[in-house]
Amino acid sequence: MEFGILGPLEATAGSRRLDLGGIRQQIVLAVLLLDAGRVVTIGRLMEAIYGDDHPTTARAQVQICISSLRRLFAANGSPDLIATQSLGYAIQVAPDQIDMQQFHILVRRARRAKETRNANEAIKHYRDALALWRGPALDGIDSRLVQSAASRLTEERIAAHEECVQLELDLGRHHELVGELNELVDEHPLRERLRGQLMTALYRSGRQAEALQVYRDARRTMIDELGIEPNERLQQLEHAILTSDESLDLPVAPPKVEPSAPLTVPNVPGMLPTDIADFTGRTKQIDDIRQRLMLAGEERSRFAVPIVVIVGKPGVGKSTIAVHVSHRVGERFPDGQLFANLHGAASRPTGPMQVLERFLRVLGVPGTGIPDGLEERAEMYRALLADRRVLIVLDDAGSESQILPLLPGNPASGVIITSRSRLAGLAGATHVDVDTFDADQSVDLLTRIAGAERVRSEMEAAEALAELCGHLPLALRIAGARLSARQHWSIEQLVHRLEDETRRLDELKHGDMGIRASISLTYESAGADARRLFRLLTILDTQVFSAWVTAALLDRPLTDAQDLLDDLADAQLIETTGVGHGVHSQYRFHDLIRVFARERLAAEETPEERNAALARVLGGLLFLAEAAHRREYGGDYVQIHSSAPRWPLPQRLVDRLVASPLQWYERERSTLVSGIRQAAQAGFVELCWDLAISSVTLFESRVYLDDWRETHEIALATARQADDKRGQAAMLYSRGSLYITQQRFGDARGDFEAAVRLFRDIGDTQGVALVIRNIGFLDRVSGRFDDAEAHYRQALDIFRANGDQVASAYVLHNLAQLRLEFDDLPGAQRLLAEALDLSRSSGSRRVEAQVLHRIGQTYLQSGQSALAVEVLNEALLVVRNIGDPTGEAYVLHGLGVARLRRGEPAEAESALRRSLMLAGTSNEQLVEARVLLALGELCMNREDASQAVMYYEQALALFAKMHMPLQQARTLITLSDAHKELGDDDAARDALSRGLGLTDQLDPVVAAQIRDQLTHLMRRYGH
Structure with a gap:
């Protein structure tokens, strides 16, 4: 048994939470637990219940409470938990049975680690200790004596939190601590140390004004509530922040940081774009950035992550520098490189939520394992990088808010950021300013792109061209590309075209010359159809687009549109992503060119034309x-x-x-x-x-x-x-399917019931059938088989009337599963034979695999394991060919069970382990539970009943989490057999008793069968 007092009082036996009875009984238990292992006098228990004014029956009431608690504990396998002593009672629990004692042990470990300067180990213990708290200690126990003790525990909790935060501040984790400290200060407004820590974290995060506001709030609160000024230490801290005192910087002699156990990450990410072959100049900037990044993990930088912000005007080559230097320092970061374009200049910049999802996937986290919240994603991300040397490149950042959640906590990693603004809020960052090229570098870049001989023959014109391009690398690159594509042009001819000032991009300029001259020149040199395509491409909000969209935008055949697309790519008005070839090619704009194209779109296309083009693209997208x-x-x-x-x-x-x-x-x-x-x-x-x-x-x-x-x-x-009822119904139906994927069966049923009403209102029988088919699934997994069959039959009638063979096959195979539940093998086989014919005649490989899997189950249930292996191997081939990892998990489970029944334990275990891995990756908890049951059976065959109990308990917890009472009851029967094998008759009877308690939730016929089976077994165990 386990007890919890760090929150509402609770007691659990296994996975069950016990009913602790009335308030007096809870007070008695709370006082015993607060002094666990020590004698608590009857007088103290009376005081806890009644205070100073207790009735004459108080002693008897205490004894009644003790007796009730003893009966409760005996019923759950712990009859001797409360011992009677001469002066009172004592509860005998091990330290790991009560969360308060676990908390004290972990805090002591943390303090020992802190004393030996093992900061990371100390923080881990502190955080583990704080994680034990579920809310205010003994919340809801109305007793002055109990709440006095709870207050002392709360004080210990706050003190541990303050000590942990201080260590993390010393490790340079101020960015991550600001939100947590804000919450702590709100909860404990009079804790001056917390106020000071929040002020320090804000100051080190570059938020000096907010740090000072925290002090002003503290002073006002303390004067209003206590009539005193803040203590001297807090006043000195305010003065230090006002004067930017060096004492506020990170400690020079930090605590010793012992490396924590590395997290297992399945791959080394390599997300950097390809380095540019004709990189030119920037020697000083490259050396400065390399020098800063080479400090990662060194003694001088052991607390702060090296952050380099490359700053400059648009088109100056910030991204090129970042990618180039990242490749040069790659060996310094052997655990990989992460790269994200934040699109800070776009109307919808890429948010940290999106970037963290992508980074977490690259680092090996499955889609279903990624948390919903930004803070939780950031915490998981920092944990994965905690002991790794990784370089993170964040391109085109628009604000600090985009950046902060993406920063690692590990000083052995490094960060390169490019931005059009300085991002002054990134405390401790090294800023590298990038200006335009000088004249020699500009001509050098033109030489590399347009050709050395050509530039040497027109050197004066080349120098004039560089000047007209504002020495901006992007403008030079575009101009050079035009010259390279138009060999009949002279450089002087291009110079003359650029001299028209009215065609220059005046929003982003260098003096009176800038990048618009280059973009506009290239744009105007394209044909009318290519220019129109260039404009229309910006209708899409996506950063990357496929070639086929050009045909829809222009309402022309793809071959014609592809030629225009190639013209734009040759002119470097768009660029290929390097992903896909031929019809699968994908393209993108440079951000600045996209801005220019959108300006032209607004100026040259009417709203009606823009709307029509968008409708065509979206219509084409739907068609595909x-x-x-x-x-x-x-x-x-x-x-x-x-x-x-x-x-x-x-x-x-x-x-x-x-x-x-x-x-x-x-x-x-x-x-x-x-x-x-x-x-x-x-x-x-x-x-x-x-x-x-x-x-x-x-x-x-x-x-x-x-x-x-x-x-x-x-x-x-x-x-x-x-008021589109069909659309509402369709979305509710589809969102309900999402809820099924997430095992949120109650939410799914609510959406499905609403969808059925809407579909019936509009007379859409196919929609009704699709939804009630899913309701049938919910009925089946919850053990309501009569309801499930009724829903499946109703859906099948509609699908057959509508001629939907695939849906009919799916429902038939679900009806077969119901027949298997009642051991009706001939009925199941008839249904599955028809389902297989329908799935194959309609070409639905996915449903065919599901039907084959179910046929394999019928062979297993009839003891024909060899045939089961044969048909399941056929299903395995299908799911692998269509790339269905979830289907593969189901089939491998079936194969594992079939191999087990054939007496092939090694092959069985291999299939089951592979299934468990796939199920975990896609969060298919139903498959996980079934595999755990099979592994338990494997252990029982090996006469390892104790290991089998562990697997059965894990499966039981998953079925309970999914609200599947039938599967819980069946698992409890299997669990009782394992306990019986171990000679633990009490545990075996307890499992059967728990199973009986679930039968009220089942279909009456099924409930009667399970109840009879359980009752028979309990009589066999002598109960």
Whole structure:
């Protein structure tokens, strides 16, 4: 048994929380636990319950409470927990049975580590200790004596927190501590040390004014509530902040930092873009940056992460420098490089939430393991980098708020940031200013791009060209590329074209000359159709776009649009990403050129033309998404579509684009997500929700749950605003499927019931069938088999009437699962034979694999393990061919069980371990639970019942988490067998008793069967 007093009083036996009875009984237990292992007199217990004025029956009431607690503990396997002594009672618990004692042990360890200058070890112990708290100690126990003791515990908690924070401040983690300290100060406004720590953290984070405001708030609070000034130490700290005293800097002689145990990360990220071959100049800046980064992890920089901010005007080459120097210092950071373009100049900059999702995925965190909140993602990110030497490159930052959550806590890592502003709020950062090229460097760059002989023959014109380009590297690069592509041009001819001042980009200029001259010159040199495409490409909010969108924008064949796209790429008005080839090629704008193109879009295209082009692109996107889904599933299975206009592409092109459906979805992920948002903004209601539901194929298969949730919230709100009932129903149905993926079965049922009502209102029988099929699934996993069969039969009738073979096959295979629950093997086999025929005739490989898996289960259940292995291997081939890791997890579980039944334990364990790994990656808890049961069976076969108990308990916890009472009851029967094997009859009976308590939640017929089985077993165990 375990007890908790660091929060509301609680007692647990195994995974069950015990009912502790009335308030008097809880007070008695609380007082005993506060003095665990020591005698508590009856007088003290009476005082705890009644205070100073206790009734004549007080002693008897205490004895009643003790008796009740003893009965409760005996019923849960601990009859001797409370001992009677001559003067009172004592509760005998081990230190690991009560959270208060665990807290004290961890704090003592932390303080010992601090004394030996092992800062990281001390912080770990402090944080582990603080994590034990669930709220105010003994919250809700109305006893003066108990609350007095609780106050002392709270004081110990605050003191430990202050000591931990101080160590982290000394390690330079001030950025991460600001939010936590703000919360602590709000909770404990009179704790002057916390105020001082918050002031220090803010000051070291470059937020001097906020630090001073904290002092002013403290002074006002203390005068108002206590009538005194802050203590001398806090006043001295205020003065030091006002004068920027050097004493506030990080300690010169820091605590010894022992390396903590490394986190296992599956790969070494290498996200840097390719270094540029014709890099020119910047020798001093490169040396300065290298020198700063080479300090990473050295004694002089052991507390502060080396941060370099490369600052300069647009087009000056900041990103080029960052990538170049990152490649040169790569050996200093052997654990990898992370890179993100933050698009700080865009109308929708990339937020830290998006960047952290990408970084965490690269560092090996599965999609379902990524937290929802920014703070939680940042904490996980810092933990993964805690003992690694990683270089993080953050390109085009717009503000400190984009940067701070992305900074590591480990001083052995380094950070390079590029920005158009200085980002002065990044305390301790080294700023490297990058100006334009000088004349020699400018001509050198032109020589590298346009050719040495050509530049030497027109040196004076080359120098004039460099001057007209403002010596900005981007402008020089574009001009040089034009010369290289137009061999018949002279440099002097280009100079004459640039001398027209009215064509210069005056927003970003160097003196009276700047980058617009280069961009405008290139733009004007393109043909009219290419210029129009250049403008229209900025309609999309995504940073990367595929070649096919050009055809939709221009409403022309892709071959024509591709030629224009190539012209723009040759002119360096756009650039290829290096991802994909041919029809799969992808392109992007440089940020500054994109700004220019949007200016031209607003000036040269009417709102009607812009709207029509956007509708065509989104219609084309929907057309391709539908085609990709049909290729993956063999039809519009699980899909609900609108009458929104599509922009059809030629079938031959479609076949090439979506030849690998999930790869196409992955390439178009950002276009799909931003397209749904743009459709909502433009008022394209049906396009919006149809695109959202058509994107679920990607979100579900790749576990992009953030995208799934965000797009559906947008589309649902848009449909509701437009009173589009079909759109609302479709989004509720699809969001319910998201909730199933997240095992939020209650939320899923709520969305499904609302969707059914809407579909019935509009007479959409297919929509009704799709939703009630999912309700049938919820019924089945919760053990309500009669309801499940009724829903499945109703859905099947509709699907057959509508001619939907794929959906019919899916429902048939679910009905077969119900037959298996009742051991009706012939009935299950008939249903599965029909389902297999339908899935194969419709070409739905995914449903075919599910049906084959279920057929394998029927063979297993009938004892034909050899046939089960044969058909499950066939299913395994299908799921691997279509790239379905979740399906592979299910099939491998079945194979593992089949191998086990055939007496092949080594092969069985291999399949089960692989299944468990895949299930964990995709957060398929149902598969995990089933695999754990199979591993328990494997251990029982090996006569290792104690290990089997561990696996069964883990499976039981997962089934409970998913609210699956039938599976819990069955697991408890298996668990009782394992306890019986160990000779623990009490534990075996307890498991069966717990199983009986679950039968009220089951379908009556199933409940009766389980109840009979449990009762029979309990009689066998003598109960």
